[in-house]
Every structure is written in structure tokens, then in C-alpha cells.
Amino acid sequence: MKHLSPQEAWTWLQAETARRAALGQDPPLFVDVRMEIESLYVGRPPGVENIPWYEYPDLTPDPARFAQAVAREAGDKARPVLLICRSGKRTLDAGKALEAAGFSEVAHVLHGFEGELNEHFKRSTVNGWRHDGLPWEQM
Known part of the structure; x- marks a missing residue:
């Protein structure tokens, strides 16, 4: 499993999307x-x-259920998968489950969407997708 910082993940996602579109x-x-x-x-x-x-x-x-759901969405276990969660911890276990299920290219976003807690137990102040100013939306 690749471990990508939020900025690395965003850059990789854009480049890999363009590369795969060309193919x-x-x-x-x-x-x-x-x-x-x-x-x-x-x-x-x-x-x-x-x-x-x-x-x-x-x-x-439920690792098996999760891997099956990702496989249905991916359509092919060779399709690259990038995982994100709140802090980058759930994605480690989820990524291992995907690799065990036969996915060949799995990466996760270090520090996740909200990042690590600061000394006041608040997120999005130290690191993470949102902290790094990457695109996001909210309902």
C-alpha cells in the first residue's frame, strides 16, 4: 500500500486520471x-x-463485505484505489483488506480528511486534506 500525503494524493489522483483517460x-x-x-x-x-x-x-x-463493495464499484481489482478517512487510521485496515482480496494498487491519504488532533483535541489544525487547502465539499 502506498502512503501519500494529502498533496501527494491530490497530485497523483489528477495525473493518474489524465494518464488513464488517455488510455x-x-x-x-x-x-x-x-x-x-x-x-x-x-x-x-x-x-x-x-x-x-x-x-x-x-x-x-466487515473486511469481506467492504472488499466486495469496493470490487463492485471498481469493476476490476487492477483499477487503482485511493482511500481516505478522518485521520488516516481506518484506511490502513481497509487497505490491507483490499490487498488481501486481490486489489493490486491501493493507496491511502496520510492524516486523512481532518488530520491529527492538536493539543486542544481539535482536528484540521495540524494536517489533513482540509488543512492543506485541497478541494472539498460539504452538504
């Missing part, structure tokens, strides 16, 4: 593994697909 291939699949409510209300990168690693009320990951 007539689908762009990388960008997956937000947070619960749907997190993705909608906290914000998310544009164009991301929400496929939760776990969901309320169980809050229990």
Missing part, C-alpha cells in the same frame, strides 16, 4: 471509508465514493 481507462477509484454521515456533514473531497469501512449502529468492520 481509455477508468480513473482511479477514490473511496471515502468514513460513515456516510461523517462524509456528508463534515465534508469530503469532490468525486469521492463513500463505501464505509463500518457503519452505525454496529461500528464493526
Whole structure:
């Protein structure tokens, strides 16, 4: 699994999308593994697909179910997959599940969408997608 900073992930996503378009291939699949409510209300990168690693009320990951859902969306396990979550921790386990299921090119966004906590227990102040000023939207 590749570990990309938010800026590296954004740059890679744009370049790989252009490269694959020139070859007539689908762009990388960008997956937000947070619960749907997190993705909608906290914000998310544009164009991301929400496929939760776990969901309320169980809050229990099901790696096989997750990998199957990503496989359905990807259409091909050779299609590159980029994962993002809140802080970059859920994506580590989700990425391992995808690799175990046969996905050949998996990357995740270090520090996720909101980044690490600061000394006052607040996010988006130290690092992360939103902190780095990358494109995002909010419902």
C-alpha cells in the first residue's frame, strides 16, 4: 500500500486520471471509508465514493463485505484505489483488506480528511486534506 500525503494524493489522483483517460481507462477509484454521515456533514473531497469501512449502529468492520463493495464499484481489482478517512487510521485496515482480496494498487491519504488532533483535541489544525487547502465539499 502506498502512503501519500494529502498533496501527494491530490497530485497523483489528477495525473493518474489524465494518464488513464488517455488510455481509455477508468480513473482511479477514490473511496471515502468514513460513515456516510461523517462524509456528508463534515465534508469530503469532490468525486469521492463513500463505501464505509463500518457503519452505525454496529461500528464493526466487515473486511469481506467492504472488499466486495469496493470490487463492485471498481469493476476490476487492477483499477487503482485511493482511500481516505478522518485521520488516516481506518484506511490502513481497509487497505490491507483490499490487498488481501486481490486489489493490486491501493493507496491511502496520510492524516486523512481532518488530520491529527492538536493539543486542544481539535482536528484540521495540524494536517489533513482540509488543512492543506485541497478541494472539498460539504452538504
